Amino acid sequence: xDYAMKREQFKKLFNRRKGNQDNWLALPLGSSRCQISxxxxxxxxxxxxxxxxxxxxLFQHFLDNKDAIEKELxxxxxxxxxxxxxxxxxEITKDGDFTDLTNANENFLxxxxxxx
Numbered sequence: 001x002d003y004a005m006k007r008e009q010f011k012k013l014f015n016r017r018k019g020n021q022d023n024w025l026a027l028p029l030g031s032s033r034c035q036i037s038x039x040x041x042x043x044x045x046x047x048x049x050x051x052x053x054x055x056x057x058l059f060q061h062f063l064d065n066k067d068a069i070e071k072e073l074x075x076x077x078x079x080x081x082x083x084x085x086x087x088x089x090x091e092i093t094k095d096g097d098f099t100d101l102t103n104a105n106e107n108f109l110x111x112x113x114x115x116x
Contacts, residue, residue, distance in 0.1 A: 001016050001017060001019065003105070003108040003109075003112070004108065004111070004112050004115075007096070007116075009053035009116050010112050010115070010116055013027075013054050013115075013116060014027045014028075014036075014115070015028075016044075017052060023039060023040050023041065023042075024037045024038060024039040024040075025037065025038045026051075027115060029097055032048060032053070033052065033053065033055050034050055034051060034052040034053065034055070034058065034070055035050070035051055035053075036048065036049070036050055036051075036115050037049050037050075037051050038111045040091070040098035044092050044095060044096065044097045045093045045094070045095060045096065046093060046095075046096040046107055046110065046111065047091050047092065047093040047094075048088045048091070048092055048111060048114035048115055049090060049092070050062075050089065050090045050091075051087060051088075052087055052088045052089065052090075053086070053087050054086045054087065056088060058086035059081060059090075062079075062090060063079055063081075066079060067068060075091050077090050077091060078090070078091045078092070078093070084095075092114055094110060096110075
């Protein structure tokens with residue numbers, strides 16, 4: 001958060017969050033329907049996702065506009081309806097070991113840019 005809060009755009013979009021012991025950090029979007037989550041996965045992947053809680057209609061709305069959304073973002077995402085689960089996610093990942101501090105600034109920048 002210290003790194004992210006130095007970025008003007010990030011500060012405009014998100015409030016400072018307190019760290020936790022989970023493998024994700026939730027960034028609320030002002031709606032209980034979805035949030036942005038920054039994740040560190042066990043298979044050395046870093047992720048930024050829109051996690052949609054219990055609202056398959058919202059996911060479908062986003063999916064119906066997938067091409068326009070990805071064009072606006074400038075990158076493709078992994079669209080996961082998560083059958084049998086109450087949530088859904090739209091995610092982008094990159095290779096990275098969150099525990100390796102050698103590339104910490106590069107990883108933090110990537111998290112911020114994708115979340116923004």
